[in-house]
Structure formats: C-alpha cells, structure tokens
Amino acid sequence: MPHPVDPVVPPHVSVPGQMSHREIMEALSGLLLAMFVAMLSSTVVTNALPKIVTDLDGSQTGYTWVVVATLLSMTATTPIWGKLADLFSKKLLVQSALVIYSAGSLVAALAPSMSVLIGARVIQGLGVGGLTALVQVVIASMVSPRERGRYSGYIGAVFAVATVSGPLIGGLIVDSPLGWRGCFFVGLPFALGAFVLLQKTLHLPVVKRPVSIDYLGASLIISGVSLLLVWVSLAGNEYAWTSGTSILLVVLGLAILAAAVYVELRVATEPIIPMRLFADRTISLATLASVFIGVAMFGSTVYLSQYFQLARGMSPTKAGLMTIAMVGGLLVSSIVSGRVISATGLWKRWLVGGMFLVVVGLGLLGTVDETTHLALVGLFMAVLGIGLGATMQNLVLSVQNNVAASDLGAASSVVAFFRSMGGSIGVSALGALLSVQVADKVTSGLTGLGIASDGHSSHDIPDLSTLPAPVRGVFEHAFGASIGELFLIAMPCALVALVCIMFIKEVPLRTSVSLADEVAPEATEELQTR
Structure with a gap:
C-alpha cells in the first residue's frame, strides 16, 4: 500500500515547525527527564521486590504480578497514548502521563498489602505507557529520521543511566531506614522536575481537527x-x-x-491501531520482531534480581551493582549505533548484529547456576546489553522512517505496544514456569534433607538470612538453576526476532521530519519550472 503523503514541498522551502539544534536540545531535556522517570519506575523497584514480597506475605505469583501489572497497563494503553498524540497537544499528554505516574507511585508507597500494591502498579503503568510512547513520538515530530539516530543515542544513554542507577538507588534505599517504600517516593521529584521543564521548553504546534476516539x-x-x-x-x-x-x-x-x-x-x-499500517512490510516484520524481543528481554532480565539475591545471597545494593555489566554494554552500543546511523543513514546492520548478540547473550546466561563465577555472569550480561542497545531504539527508527507524519504516533506506539505485550507475556509465562520449577526443586531438596515440605512453603520467596545453612542451600540451588533455564527458554524467541529483522528491507533514512517533505527529483524540477 502506498504511503499517504501531503502535497509536495520544494526542498528550498522551509518546513513550518522545523526546530534548530538548540531548540531540540532544550525540548529534549524535559523529554529525557520524563523518560528517566519512566525507566526509573521499574528499575528502582527491581532489587526491592524480594523484600517487598516477603514483607507483604506474597508468593512467587505475587512477585510476578507486581511486574506484570505495570507491563499490562503500559501495554494496553500505549497505542491509545500514541493515537491521542496524533489528535491532541503532545506536551499536555506527556504532562498528564507524569501526573498519573505520580499518583500511582504515592499509592504504591503507602500500600498495606500485595493487592493494593499491584493495583497501584497498574496506575503507574498507565503513566509509564504514556511516557514511553509519547517521548518517541515527540522526538519524531521534531527531528528527521536521518538525524534521529543521533538523538536516539541520548535516549539510549538515559535508558542506561536509569537502568544502572535505578537498582543501585533502589538497593541503597531498601537497605536504609526508608525501606522499600522509599523506592516509590524517589521518582516523584524527577516527575515534578520533568513537568516544569516541559512547560518551559517544549513548544509544538497542536493539531486542530475533528476527533473521534x-x-x-x-x-x-x-x-x-x-x-x-x-x-x-x-x-x-x-x-x-x-x-x-x-x-x-x-x-x-x-x-x-x-x-x-x-x-x-x-x-x-480513528482506530487505535490502524490496520493499514501492516500493509507495509517493514512495519509488519518490526512489529513481529518487537513481540519476541519483548518476550526475550523483559521475560528473562526481570528475574536477574532474584538470581543475585536468592541464588547468590547478595544484598539489594550488591545486586544493583551487578547490573552495571549489562547496562554498560547497553549504554555504549546505543550511543555508538545512534551516532554511526546518523552519519551513514544505514541501520539494518546494527539491528541484525545487535539481535545476534542478544541470542548469544541469552544462550550464555542459560548456562548459569548458583555456582557460576560472577565474572562470567557479568560478561554474559554485557553481551546481552550490547545487543539490546543496538536493537531497541533503532527498531522504532526503522518504522518511523516508513510512515507519514500523521501516523507517527500510531506507528511508534504500535511497535512499543507489541514489545510491551511480548514483555508481559514473557514475564507472566516465565514467572509461572519459574514458580513451578522452584517449587519442584525445593520440595525435592527438602525431601532429601528429610524435611517435609507443604506446597505453600515451596512457593514462598524466603528470607535467606533466617534459614539454616542446609535449607538455604536448597533454595539457592532451586533459584539458581531455575532462573538459568529461563534464559534458554527465552533464546528461541530472540532467534525468531533475528529472522524477522533479517527480512526487513533497508530504506535509507529520510532527511526531513515528514514523508511529505521528501521530494522526488522529477517533482522538484516540475515545481521549479513553474
């Protein structure tokens, strides 16, 4: 299906709304802070989850649903946010998402039970879904695809900083007198700062047309x-x-x-997900790849904190330090790939190479257990991080390059939606599998020690410091071996994503914000002779 385009614009005519580099960087400051808030909401809680679930008398299923609740609401509302961005003020929408996120954080911080906490995480997810989708959409409306790789590098850097600092901050807060509840308060100052900064720096034209949601x-x-x-x-x-x-x-x-x-x-x-978009091969393959990337990425890495705390006996702070290996790789590859793509206009090699490293990284992590040397675990995580850094932002870029400006919001959010849906499926399915595997291994191990185990205790997330050494060893082996197996299960999903990416046709990145501004040579000559 041909792309919808606006009337042809001669190359020498400036495009209304075109922003200078300085204006883009000023607007980007607020957007990046909003993105930091979105990323921090999940990473800061990661190392607190074992402690949270223990304090609130939760189970492995509860652990999974604290994560899934946010992913679910984020997934379900991402395409809605994207569609709204095509109809309403993008700045107002980003600020609304920040307010919703803050409300959910306050409820989560005061949650007296697992059920209230999970409900609060749903509210948080509504805001995070908006921030995740809208930041990409706003940047796409300001910057051409050719230059977008440069700015996507900044997004990758913020993603990496939030992912590195989140577990560290979360670990320090959990180990401090503030306890795990402080993890939900920490994002509020950043959300307020992002709100104020966006009010001052982000100025985009608002589309005025009939709306049908x-x-x-x-x-x-x-x-x-x-x-x-x-x-x-x-x-x-x-x-x-x-x-x-x-x-x-x-x-x-x-x-x-x-x-x-x-x-x-x-x-x-005005469909939330315009089905005509899937007539484009790039969008269809990128969407399918996004599902399996979500399964592989979210489904496997979300349980790393359990590996370090429950299989290796680390404190939340030390578990946070262990994530530096993976996020360091993600930081370097996202910035480098973004810069090179902006310079060359070529992006497919980075997607293929990055996805290959994701497959390799998951395969290597599939070999870990509670006895694997930590240096090897860090190396395996670095490989996975390098692959993810070269893949995530650039997959969205390949889709944005193929759609008209009027569909930027919907197309960007479609990719984010299916990636989040894959992540929700991955976290849910692998979490259910982990629960069963750990329960079986704990029951078997305790039986070997001559200790009777009921079903409830085998599904619990224990406080290792309170267990006798032999029983502690049983739980450490159960979590270490079981979490390693999750990576092997996630690896085929990454392989499917790699195959999808290999069949995407590389289209050189546009040098204008809108498809309408890409002028065919014959059209230009015709305009200039008039």
Whole structure:
C-alpha cells in the first residue's frame, strides 16, 4: 500500500515547525527527564521486590504480578497514548502521563498489602505507557529520521543511566531506614522536575481537527490482552494448563481480540491501531520482531534480581551493582549505533548484529547456576546489553522512517505496544514456569534433607538470612538453576526476532521530519519550472 503523503514541498522551502539544534536540545531535556522517570519506575523497584514480597506475605505469583501489572497497563494503553498524540497537544499528554505516574507511585508507597500494591502498579503503568510512547513520538515530530539516530543515542544513554542507577538507588534505599517504600517516593521529584521543564521548553504546534476516539477498540484490546495474561501467569499453578478454566480464558481472550481487529478494520473512524499500517512490510516484520524481543528481554532480565539475591545471597545494593555489566554494554552500543546511523543513514546492520548478540547473550546466561563465577555472569550480561542497545531504539527508527507524519504516533506506539505485550507475556509465562520449577526443586531438596515440605512453603520467596545453612542451600540451588533455564527458554524467541529483522528491507533514512517533505527529483524540477 502506498504511503499517504501531503502535497509536495520544494526542498528550498522551509518546513513550518522545523526546530534548530538548540531548540531540540532544550525540548529534549524535559523529554529525557520524563523518560528517566519512566525507566526509573521499574528499575528502582527491581532489587526491592524480594523484600517487598516477603514483607507483604506474597508468593512467587505475587512477585510476578507486581511486574506484570505495570507491563499490562503500559501495554494496553500505549497505542491509545500514541493515537491521542496524533489528535491532541503532545506536551499536555506527556504532562498528564507524569501526573498519573505520580499518583500511582504515592499509592504504591503507602500500600498495606500485595493487592493494593499491584493495583497501584497498574496506575503507574498507565503513566509509564504514556511516557514511553509519547517521548518517541515527540522526538519524531521534531527531528528527521536521518538525524534521529543521533538523538536516539541520548535516549539510549538515559535508558542506561536509569537502568544502572535505578537498582543501585533502589538497593541503597531498601537497605536504609526508608525501606522499600522509599523506592516509590524517589521518582516523584524527577516527575515534578520533568513537568516544569516541559512547560518551559517544549513548544509544538497542536493539531486542530475533528476527533473521534476509538473507545470500543481500546476496551476490547485491553480486555483481550488482560485475559490472555491472566491465563498465562496462573496456568500450571492455580489451575492446570488443560483445565476448563484455562481453555475458557484462552477462547474468550482470542475472541475478544478478534472482535477488536474487526472494530479496528470496519467500525472505528480513528482506530487505535490502524490496520493499514501492516500493509507495509517493514512495519509488519518490526512489529513481529518487537513481540519476541519483548518476550526475550523483559521475560528473562526481570528475574536477574532474584538470581543475585536468592541464588547468590547478595544484598539489594550488591545486586544493583551487578547490573552495571549489562547496562554498560547497553549504554555504549546505543550511543555508538545512534551516532554511526546518523552519519551513514544505514541501520539494518546494527539491528541484525545487535539481535545476534542478544541470542548469544541469552544462550550464555542459560548456562548459569548458583555456582557460576560472577565474572562470567557479568560478561554474559554485557553481551546481552550490547545487543539490546543496538536493537531497541533503532527498531522504532526503522518504522518511523516508513510512515507519514500523521501516523507517527500510531506507528511508534504500535511497535512499543507489541514489545510491551511480548514483555508481559514473557514475564507472566516465565514467572509461572519459574514458580513451578522452584517449587519442584525445593520440595525435592527438602525431601532429601528429610524435611517435609507443604506446597505453600515451596512457593514462598524466603528470607535467606533466617534459614539454616542446609535449607538455604536448597533454595539457592532451586533459584539458581531455575532462573538459568529461563534464559534458554527465552533464546528461541530472540532467534525468531533475528529472522524477522533479517527480512526487513533497508530504506535509507529520510532527511526531513515528514514523508511529505521528501521530494522526488522529477517533482522538484516540475515545481521549479513553474
């Protein structure tokens, strides 16, 4: 399907709304701080989760759902935020997302139980979904794809800083008198700073046109995805995979999603996910790759904090320090790839090479257990980080390069949506699998020690410091071996993403913000002879 374009604009005519480098950097300061808030919301809590779940009398399923709740609401609302960005003020939307995130953080910080905490994480996810989608959309509306790699490097750097500092800050807070509740307060000053900075620096034209929001499509998408995630996270633990409950959830979830596709295709005037976008091969393959990247990335790395704290007996602070290896690789590769792509306009080699390293990194991490030398674990994490840094931002860039300005929000959020959905599926499925594997290994280990184990204790997340040495060894082996196996399960998903990326056709990056500004030579000559 040909791309929709606006009337041809001669190359010598300046494009309204074009921003200078200084103006872009001023606006980018607030956007990057907002992105830092979004990333910090998940990373700062990572090393606190074992302590949180222990204090609130949670289980492995509860641990999983503290993560999944945010991912789910972020996933379900990302395309909605993206669509709203095509219709309303982008600055107002980013600021609204910051307010929603802050409200969720306050509730989470005061949560008296696991159920309240999970509900608060849903609210946080609504805000994070907006920040994640809108920052990409706003940058795309200011900067051409050719130059966007340069600015995407800054996003990668902020992502890396938040990912490095988050676990460290979280670990220090958990080990301090503030306790784990302080982890939810720490993002509030940054959110306030981002709000004020955006008010001063971000000035974009607001699109004024008739608005029709697809509430039905949005509701169906959220409902269908939610049912499938509930099924994938609870099956095998709360009920059998082949039980009537399991079958009902799958059938109902798929039926609702099928209805959502019909609504998007036939009913909605302004669909949340414009299905015509998938007529473009790059968008279709990038979307499919995003799903499997999400499964591999979120599904495997979210349990690293459990590996370091429960299999290696580290404190939250030390567990945070261990993430530097992976995020250091991500930081270097995101900045370097962004700079080189801006200089050359060529991006596919970075996607292919990065995804190959993700596959290798997951395979290497699949060999770890509670006895693996920590230097090797750090090396394996660095390989994975380098691969992710060269892949994540640049995959969005390849999609943005292929759509008209009017579809930037929807197209960018579609990629983010499917990556987050893959992450939600990965965290849910691998978390359910981890729960079963750990329970089996703990039961077997305790039986070997002559200790009777009930089902409840084998599913609990223990406080290792309170356990006798032999029992502690059983839990360390159970978590170490089981988490290592998760990486091996995630590796085929990364391999599928690699195959998808290899079939994406490389289109040289545009040097203008909009497809409408790309002028065919014959059209230019015709205009100049008039």
